Amino acid sequence: MAGHYALWKSDVKRMLPAEAGAFGSLKAILLTQGIWAVTMFRLGAWLRTLPAPLRLPLSLLFTPAHKLVECLSGIEVPTSVQAGPGLYIGHFGGIILHWQVRLGSNVNLSQGVTIGIGGSGVGRGVPTIGSRVYIGPGAKVFGPITIGDDCIIGANAVVSHSIPPRSVVAGIPGRVLRTATATDIDQIIFGHD
Numbered sequence: 001m002a003g004h005y006a007l008w009k010s011d012v013k014r015m016l017p018a019e020a021g022a023f024g025s026l027k028a029i030l031l032t033q034g035i036w037a038v039t040m041f042r043l044g045a046w047l048r049t050l051p052a053p054l055r056l057p058l059s060l061l062f063t064p065a066h067k068l069v070e071c072l073s074g075i076e077v078p079t080s081v082q083a084g085p086g087l088y089i090g091h092f093g094g095i096i097l098h099w100q101v102r103l104g105s106n107v108n109l110s111q112g113v114t115i116g117i118g119g120s121g122v123g124r125g126v127p128t129i130g131s132r133v134y135i136g137p138g139a140k141v142f143g144p145i146t147i148g149d150d151c152i153i154g155a156n157a158v159v160s161h162s163i164p165p166r167s168v169v170a171g172i173p174g175r176v177l178r179t180a181t182a183t184d185i186d187q188i189i190f191g192h193d
Contacts, residue, residue, distance in 0.1 A: 004046035010085035011038045014106070033073035034089030040069045041087075044079030083107070084131060091137075104131030104149065108189055111137050118143035118160055130165065134188045150185050 015035050016028050029035050044066055047058055070076050074093030077083075081097050084105030089095060091111040098116045109115075113135050117126050125144025129135075133147055136155040141147065148165030159174035167176045168184065 004042055004049075007045075007083075007085050008039060008042040011035075011042065011087045014086050014088045015090060033075060033092045036069045037073045037075035037077055037089055037095075038087055040066045041077040041079060041081065041083070045081075048079055098126045100126045102128045104129060104133065106132045106189060108134045110135060110139070110155075113138070114140045114142070116140075116142045132185055132189050150180055152180050152184060152188055 012029065012035055015032060015038070016025050044062060047055055047062055050058065066079070075089060075095040077089075077095070077097050078099035080099045081101050081103065083103040084107070086106035087103065088106070088108040090108070094112040095109055096114045096116065097109075100117075101115050107129055115127055115129065115135070117124065119125060123144060127141050127143065127145050127147060129141070129147045130149035130151065132149055133151045133153070135141065135153045136157065138156040139153045139159070140157075141153065141159045143160045145160065145162045147153070147159070147163045148167065150166045151163055152168045153159060153163075153174065154168070154170035156172070157170050157174040158172045159169060161173075163169055163174070163176065166180045166185075168178050168180050169175065170177055
């Protein structure tokens with residue numbers, strides 16, 4: 001439980017305003033759909049680790065609650081997704097992740113993002129997303145591809161091929177425009193100047 005709690009805490013910390021204080025933090029937790037979705041995701045991932053005699057009855061309570069949060073938030077993060085610490089979902093709605101997706105640490109998902117299955121036959125699969133990756137509003141990432149660490153995927157980009165680390169990607173189909181700088185990563189992923 002401690003490991004799952006630490007992951008949840010790192011996620012929520014990234015979504016809370018730095019200057020929020022105790023009242024502001026409570027308000028953000030109660031009113032931010034991304035926090036609801038991440039909370040249910042991390043709780044569900046923890047439940048999956050329990051022995052069957054405990055997991056089964058708790059799942060009867062958890063599953064409808066998870067579905068309710070999914071419907072209210074418009075954010076679908078299955079409990080089988082593998083995600084490192086610092087998952088950031090800052091906006092309401094339209095976020096869909098395939099159940100086999102793997103995310104590194106400090107991944108930012110914007111509204112309207114889909115990370116899903118693509119391809120056919122032996123070329124069918126789902127993406128593996130590296131660490132410190134920003135996926136912009138409306139972006140679609142699919143297929144058995146790898147998105148390298150420190151990448152920035154622009155709004156409405158459609159990415160169906162692997163992207164090397166430190167790339168800025170935009171367009172349909174997604175193309176590497178340039179190399180991401182340390183300043184890009186710090187400003188876009190972490191919101192620092």
